[in-house]
Amino acid sequence: MMDEFASESDSDYTSYWRDWFISSRGNEYFCEIDEDYLTDRFNLTGLNTEVQYYQYALDLITDVFDLDCDDEMRETIEKSARHLYGLIHARYIVTTRGLAKMLDKYKKADFGKCPRVFCHSHPLLPMGQTDAPHQKPVKLYCVRCEDVYNPKSSRHAAIDGAYFGTSFHNIMFQVYPALVPPKSSERYVPRVYGFKVHASASLIRWQNGQRHKMLRRLRKMEVESGFKDDGGAEDLDEEDDEEDDVELDELDRAEADAMHVVG
Amino acid sequence: MMSSSSGTPESWISSFCSLLGHEYFAEVSEEFIEDDFNLTGLQTQVAMYKEALEMILDVEPEEDEDEDEEDEEEEDESIEGADRMRHGERRNHSRIASDLSVIESSAEMLYGLIHQRFICSRAGIQQMSEKYELGHFGVCPRNHCEQARTLPVGLSDIPGEETVKLFCPSCLDVYVPPNSRFQTVDGAFFGRTFGALFLLTFPEYDLTKRGADVLAGARISDNDKEMLNGMYTCNIAPGLGSAKIYEPRIYGFRVSELARSGPRMQWLRDKPDDLSELDEARKFAEDNPDSDDDDESMNLHGRPVRRLRQQRKNHGQGGSPVPMETNGAESEL
Ligand SMILES: [Zn+2]
Ligand SMILES: [Zn+2]
Numbered sequence: 001m002m003d004e005f006a007s008e009s010d011s012d013y014t015s016y017w018r019d020w021f022i023s024s025r026g027n028e029y030f031c032e033i034d035e036d037y038l039t040d041r042f043n044l045t046g047l048n049t050e051v052q053y054y055q056y057a058l059d060l061i062t063d064v065f066d067l068d069c070d071d072e073m074r075e076t077i078e079k080s081a082r083h084l085y086g087l088i089h090a091r092y093i094v095t096t097r098g099l100a101k102m103l104d105k106y107k108k109a110d111f112g113k114c115p116r117v118f119c120h121s122h123p124l125l126p127m128g129q130t131d132a133p134h135q136k137p138v139k140l141y142c143v144r145c146e147d148v149y150n151p152k153s154s155r156h157a158a159i160d161g162a163y164f165g166t167s168f169h170n171i172m173f174q175v176y177p178a179l180v181p182p183k184s185s186e187r188y189v190p191r192v193y194g195f196k197v198h199a200s201a202s203l204i205r206w207q208n209g210q211r212h213k214m215l216r217r218l219r220k221m222e223v224e225s226g227f228k229d230d231g232g233a234e235d236l237d238e239e240d241d242e243e244d245d246v247e248l249d250e251l252d253r254a255e256a257d258a259m260h261v262v263g
Numbered sequence: 264m265m266s267s268s269s270g271t272p273e274s275w276i277s278s279f280c281s282l283l284g285h286e287y288f289a290e291v292s293e294e295f296i297e298d299d300f301n302l303t304g305l306q307t308q309v310a311m312y313k314e315a316l317e318m319i320l321d322v323e324p325e326e327d328e329d330e331d332e333e334d335e336e337e338e339d340e341s342i343e344g345a346d347r348m349r350h351g352e353r354r355n356h357s358r359i360a361s362d363l364s365v366i367e368s369s370a371e372m373l374y375g376l377i378h379q380r381f382i383c384s385r386a387g388i389q390q391m392s393e394k395y396e397l398g399h400f401g402v403c404p405r406n407h408c409e410q411a412r413t414l415p416v417g418l419s420d421i422p423g424e425e426t427v428k429l430f431c432p433s434c435l436d437v438y439v440p441p442n443s444r445f446q447t448v449d450g451a452f453f454g455r456t457f458g459a460l461f462l463l464t465f466p467e468y469d470l471t472k473r474g475a476d477v478l479a480g481a482r483i484s485d486n487d488k489e490m491l492n493g494m495y496t497c498n499i500a501p502g503l504g505s506a507k508i509y510e511p512r513i514y515g516f517r518v519s520e521l522a523r524s525g526p527r528m529q530w531l532r533d534k535p536d537d538l539s540e541l542d543e544a545r546k547f548a549e550d551n552p553d554s555d556d557d558d559e560s561m562n563l564h565g566r567p568v569r570r571l572r573q574q575r576k577n578h579g580q581g582g583s584p585v586p587m588e589t590n591g592a593e594s595e596l
Contacts, residue, residue: 115404115438117418117428139406141509146528148406148509152441167513173524174513183527188418188430188437190459197459199494200435202541203503203534210530214520223521 016063021085026155028110029126029138029164031101033085033092038062047087050133057081061088086163087133093168099175102168106179114142115149118186124149125169128161136161141169144181182228185211275321279374284444286399287415287427287453289390291374291381293320301384305376308422311362315369319377372422375452379420382457388464391457395468396477403431404438407507407532410473413438416458417450425450430458432470433502434532466494471501496538504534 015035022030037043038061048054057080059065069077092098105111106123113121124140127148138159140149151157173180185208190200218225273281280288295301296319306312317324381387394400395412402410411433418425418437427448428437440446472481487497508529511518519525535541 115441117437117439121439143524144528145531146509146511146526147532149404150406152404166515170511170513170518170524174518174522177523180524187531188435190430190435190462192456192459192463194455197463197493199492199499199541200459202492202543203435203500205543206535206541207530207533210533214527214530217520221521224523226523226527 017061017065017081018085021082026153026159029105029156029159030085030089031093031098031105033088034097035062037092037095037097038088043091044088047084050087051080051084053077053080054084057084061085083133083160086160089163090128090131090165090168093164094171099168099172102172103176103179106172111140112152114140114144115152116142116145116147118184118188119144122181125172126159126164127169128163128165131162131165131167133160133162138164143169143173143179144183180226183226184228275319275370276374279371284442284448287394287445287448288378289382289387289394291377292386295381295384295386296320296377301380302377305373308376309369309373311366311369312373314362314366315373318366318370319374375422375449378452379417379454379457382453383460388457388461391461392465395461398474398477401429401440402473403429403433403502404441405431405434405436405502407509408433408502409471411470411502412473412477414458414461415440415453417453417455420451420454420456422449422451427453431502432458432462432498433500435500435503436531462494462498466498468498470498491538492541492543499538499541500534503532505536508532 015032018032021027022032038058044058051057053076056065056067056077059067060077060081061084065077067073067077093102102125106125109121109123111124111126113119113123119142122142122144124142126138127141129136129139129148137157138151138161140151141147142149151159187204189204190197196204215225215227276290276293279285280290296316302316309315314324316322378387382391391414395414398412400413400415402408403413408431411431413429413431415427416430416437418428426446427440427450429440430437467482468477469481469483483495483497487495489496491499509532511524511526520527540546
């Protein structure tokens with residue numbers, strides 16, 4: 001925040017409302033929207049019909065609110081301001097500056113870490129399942145397993161997903177591809193006294209087949225797969241068999257070798 | 264120390280299980296602990312084994328001259344003979360405080376190791392099913408699993424390696440429990456077998472049901488009782504499949520697989536639309552009329568099954584693979 005003040009045109013200005021908003025408990029997923037962005041009407045196109053008392057709400061966000069009104073009215077405007085902030089936030093975080101701010105938060109794991117064991121606490125990003133407000137609450141995206149998780153805290157689970165939108169998290173990794181971690185085929189294999197369970201084992205073999213098909217498609221198109229162990233000496237789908245009680249299946253081994261020749 | 268003679272209201276076991284962070288534990292029955300067979304091999308796993316066991320069973324140590332002599336009824340030499348003990352046996356130990364803390368932590372370790380075995384026994388897995396129904400193990404954090412119930416599991420059977428994790432039968436993946444208080448609970452106290460054994464033991468739970476529905480006894484309906492690979496088809500990873508895979512999009516456009524940041528992990532959440540594709544025995548016979556392929560896995564009854572594909576060509580017979588049971592590693596159930 002300090003360096004932000006130094007770099008902003010409004011360096012001698014304190015953003016009371018926004019400061020309060022982003023530091024409120026439960027609002028940890030939001031970053032602070034620049035004064036510059038808020039005061040450029042072009043960025044707010046169309047939002048005036050989305051919130052009640054739009055102008056008052058905007059005045060509140062930008063600390064120029066000076067309407068004399070009763071508490072009830074004040075509360076209504078306050079609520080509108082929070083909603084408006086969220087809607088602007090969804091637009092702001094896909095700008096260069098907004099992405100950079102969210103990246104900082106991502107690096108600090110402000111949005112939490114992936115609960116999947118084999119993602120090894122990889123940081124998450126907030127996301128919406130729709131861009132329309134009042135539809136679905138915010139979810140968390142893990143770029144390592146490419147799946148979507150529920151926030152742990154009920155305070156976070158109540159936030160509107162539209163305040164983050166459906167594109168932001170994907171734009172983040174398109175703009176900063178170096179942030180995409182190496183992919184891994186490491187996974188859980190249900191076992192009973194060391195034996196794989198037939199039903200899950202057959203599904204896992206099928207899934208490994210799907211992964212191989214994808215890797216072959218990518219190789220054909222000369223696209224890097226992102227798997228750290230892709231193309232190495234050991235084949236991907238053999239790793240869960242390594243510590244097996246049962247001898248490595250000879251046929252699969254033969255298939256695996258054939259796969260390398262194809263690749 | 265708890266005293267068995269003063270009629271203490273709470274046993275060591277129930278007070279251990281009511282500690283914060285111990286919500287996943289079942290209360291191992293004294294009966295189970297008193298059966299020496301169930302403790303086979305644990306004597307060498309913990310320090311001050313006898314004292315630890317006494318603590319768990321709330322046996323008060325007392326003056327006894329021939330403490331090291333074993334009584335000889337039903338002696339079993341396969342188990343390190345000197346280390347046997349029975350409930351009620353009185354021993355004399357002048358305990359100093361440091362001993363006590365060693366015994367206390369040994370007792371916790373020993374209880375955990377017994378617990379790993381107990382929850383795979385008939386009585387133990389039954390108790391765990393009651394806890395499952397009551398929602399003691401929480402739900403899957405994955406969005407598409409829609410609050411499917413999870414089971415506590417270990418990634419290792421050896422203590423000290425990994426903390427307890429939650430296995431989701433809906434997506435077949437494992438997760439870190441949401442509350443940090445579980446991050447001090449050893450995963451070996453639940454072990455690698457319990458999660459999958461639970462599914463094989465209680466195949467009729469409808470894995471997609473949540474909350475009160477589970478308590479209300481939601482079971483899969485008779486119409487859904489089609490079986491595949493030893494499980495009801497509707498219970499094979501119900502949280503996976505083409506409709507339950509996240510599709511990354513930017514402004515409505517799907518991110519291409521060919522993009523550097525494109526999807527690479529969808530296989531992990533995939534499942535064939537037509538599950539009969541997983542009927543490998545049938546499929547294999549169709550696709551590979553002559554090759555050798557052994558595979559071992561478990562069937563519904565927790566018994567290992569060795570599928571000997573085309574093995575019989577050695578006997579000069581062709582034909583489809585036949586499941587055959589071996590008698591190795593049969594479960595305790
Ligand atoms: Zn993940
Ligand atoms: Zn799940």
